[in-house]
Amino acid sequence: MPMRSLEALTSYLEQVLGHAPDLSPISKDRLAALPLYLRSRYDFLDARLDQGKIVFALVSESDAADSPSVHAGNLEVLERVLNKPVALVLPGIPSYQRNRLVHQRVPFVVPGSQLFLPMLMMDLRESFQRAPRSSGDTLSASTQALLIFYLLGNPVRDVTLNELADRLGYSAMTLSNASRQLEEFELAKSERQGRSVSVVFPRSRRRTWQKALKLMSSPVKRVVRANWQSSSNPGQKAGTSALAEMTMLDASSYAIWAVPAAEWRADSREIPESDRGNIWLELWKYNPRRLSDGELVDPLSLYLSLRGTGDERIHIALEQILEEFQW
DNA sequence: GAACCCTACGTGCCTCTCGG
């Protein structure tokens, strides 16, 4: 067994647990039950932790880069034969690979960096005190755009991911990720028909909206003041400007427009806070034009952008929009 | 072989942390 990785594991566990871990080499006869390709691939340690007993399988530097699915497959066999939960011990691997292991629920330890042992309810990473950002409880921007695209009544059944990607202005990869995320949150299913995959929403649009409400966030990343002199519109009407056109709400004194945040960065017309701009620009995390081709942003994104405000009149207007929405 | 999707990996931006 490579001494250095054993030492690294021991001292990392000690740091995490607060005391020296109880580790011992696994007995020869239990090892003998393993298929040869697995026996030679890993070094095994029996571990008794406060939270329970597990087996650590130490992975060599050269095997660490294997895909998560390879690791997952091997773990399945190991757990069955050894009859205990098994966790991989990996040398330094890039963060995106660690993320993928977590995604696939593969238990592992990277000494010094991260520990993910879901069966023992342990999940630590180097910066675990950092507030979990948009972690597992909100949809990503692209996923939300796809979901709203469906909720607005656009056809998604029998449409390939590629076509959807085209329609929404994302890469196929991003749409593939988005459909997977919808599946994870049990909002939709991916249905394979021959060589194409389409997204299928099992519920009605209204029920999907209700189920997804707590997972969706405001499309607005940032609001800036800007000076707009051109006769064309900077984007689509948004915020209370849009709400005023849809309901009886009084319009705000400044016009509010939505533009994709990505476009804004390209040509920065932002003016300093102290200067007087004549409009407000909402910078959106997805492209509002992909979801509405009218003068106004789509009503569902509008709802999400304003539901956090404290103004009672706005809430009443928002409820009115939902009531009138054609589900 | 073409069309399509997925895996592996790269990149840029943003946020958080930490040392001066």
Added chain:
DNA sequence: CCGAGAGGCACGTAGGGTTC
């Protein structure tokens, strides 16, 4: 308090596998 650096997230590209 601020700037640099680290790390995570979201997205992209390349290339390979699968289905027709």
